[in-house]
Amino acid sequence: MPVLNRIAEFQNEMTLWRHHLHANPELSYQEHQTASFVAEKLRSYGIEVTEGVGGTGVVGVLHGNRESGRSIGLRADMDALAIEERNDFAHRSTNRGVMHACGHDGHTTMLLGAARYLAETRNFSGRAVFIFQPAEEMGGEDGGAARMIREGLFENFQCDEIYGLHNWPGMEVGTFAVKAGPMMASGDAFEIEVESTGMHAAQPHKGADVVLTAGHILVGLQQISARNTDPLDAIVVSATQIHGGDAYNVLPNRVTIRGTVRAFSPTARAAAEPSLRRVVEGMCLSTGAQCKISYVQQYPTLINSDAAARSAEAAGSSVFNKVETNPPQTMIVEDFAFMLEDRPGCYGWIGNGPDDNGRILHSAWFDFNDEVLPLGASYFAALVEARPKA
Ligand SMILES: [Zn+2]
Numbered sequence: 001m002p003v004l005n006r007i008a009e010f011q012n013e014m015t016l017w018r019h020h021l022h023a024n025p026e027l028s029y030q031e032h033q034t035a036s037f038v039a040e041k042l043r044s045y046g047i048e049v050t051e052g053v054g055g056t057g058v059v060g061v062l063h064g065n066r067e068s069g070r071s072i073g074l075r076a077d078m079d080a081l082a083i084e085e086r087n088d089f090a091h092r093s094t095n096r097g098v099m100h101a102c103g104h105d106g107h108t109t110m111l112l113g114a115a116r117y118l119a120e121t122r123n124f125s126g127r128a129v130f131i132f133q134p135a136e137e138m139g140g141e142d143g144g145a146a147r148m149i150r151e152g153l154f155e156n157f158q159c160d161e162i163y164g165l166h167n168w169p170g171m172e173v174g175t176f177a178v179k180a181g182p183m184m185a186s187g188d189a190f191e192i193e194v195e196s197t198g199m200h201a202a203q204p205h206k207g208a209d210v211v212l213t214a215g216h217i218l219v220g221l222q223q224i225s226a227r228n229t230d231p232l233d234a235i236v237v238s239a240t241q242i243h244g245g246d247a248y249n250v251l252p253n254r255v256t257i258r259g260t261v262r263a264f265s266p267t268a269r270a271a272a273e274p275s276l277r278r279v280v281e282g283m284c285l286s287t288g289a290q291c292k293i294s295y296v297q298q299y300p301t302l303i304n305s306d307a308a309a310r311s312a313e314a315a316g317s318s319v320f321n322k323v324e325t326n327p328p329q330t331m332i333v334e335d336f337a338f339m340l341e342d343r344p345g346c347y348g349w350i351g352n353g354p355d356d357n358g359r360i361l362h363s364a365w366f367d368f369n370d371e372v373l374p375l376g377a378s379y380f381a382a383l384v385e386a387r388p389k390a
């Protein structure tokens with residue numbers, strides 16, 4: 001694979017950084033050691049560093065050896081998940097109950113690798129901005145991307161375009177996938193509280209049964225995708241939590257249902273909330289229960305701009321064996337979508353190898369594939385070096 005030679009030379013060091021990060025995972029907005037590790041490395045390459053951007057975020061700025069007013073942003077995420085790691089290799093997590101189960105240790109390492117190479121060579125025009133964001137897993141308005149933007153990321157660090165990537169288990173190592181337009185879904189969260197006075201289980205006629213009402217609601221919610229959305233427009237409604245009741249002989253006075261709605265088109269997304277309200281209110285009307293509904297739009301759809309997708313494809317083609325330009329979209333959401341709302345750019349998936357034996361994202365057996373490190377670093381570097389003078 002045509003990894004940049006200089007990057008191949010420090011592949012072993014990158015592997016050590018990745019193992020260090022994997023062994024020392026930190027949750028969203030607690031990435032203090034990770035941020036210091038990143039900042040220290042960037043400074044050692046002679047890159048200007050600003051820490052504390054959006055909480056624990058780190059931003060590095062590097063000038064190329066050719067004058068240009070243009071600036072390209074590259075982003076990696078740094079946080080880990082609240083999962084107890086089940087692996088027993090030497091670099092397993094030493095922070096109990098916290099684990100790099102999404103491969104952000106690999107993303108951080110690849111961007112550091114690109115930064116080191118670009119700082120040595122500076123064979124590009126304008127500026128490269130290295131963005132290490134916190135709290136990707138927290139997501140929504142509270143997540144790291146939205147917070148960095150709110151706290152002036154793009155005002156303080158000019159980025160005319162921005163690129164990010166995620167490892168993709170189940171896609172071969174040496175494969176890269178990118179797509180112009182919507183690639184990952186929007187994500188909204190809902191909470192439904194179904195309430196009544198509660199009563200004896202043997203006297204259900206003395207009030208409204210919130211457990212039965214919740215059952216009707218769970219089924220009724222599926223009508224949103226099956227009957228209220230254009231069949232050619234993808235949407236998924238998943239009730240993921242249901243809480244209620246403490247005793248076998250009491251009909252409780254409250255059941256809470258929570259879940260998520262994922263969509264691609266703004267039309268399907270906008271129609272989902274009123275549909276959900278109508279279903280819930282209708283079911284409650286039919287049983288006599290009361291309801292409270294809260295519905296929050298959390299993540300925008302991740303949309304790659306056409307020009308940036310072409311740049312990503314070109315840079316990818318120079319590094320990877322295979323670039324897929326029409327991968328199937330996914331209903332998974334991604335915090336980077338906030339950055340792409342603000343700036344044109346492109347997100348891509350980098351093959352992480354087989355997804356058997358728990359090697360899937362957010363699994364307690366996951367581990368980022370170290371073979372991928374020089375590929376991702378070379379891809380980022382190729383993107384920067386391909387910048388035209390402007
Ligand atoms: Zn994740």
Ligand SMILES: [Zn+2]
Binds near residue numbers: 102103104136
């Ligand atoms: Zn992730």
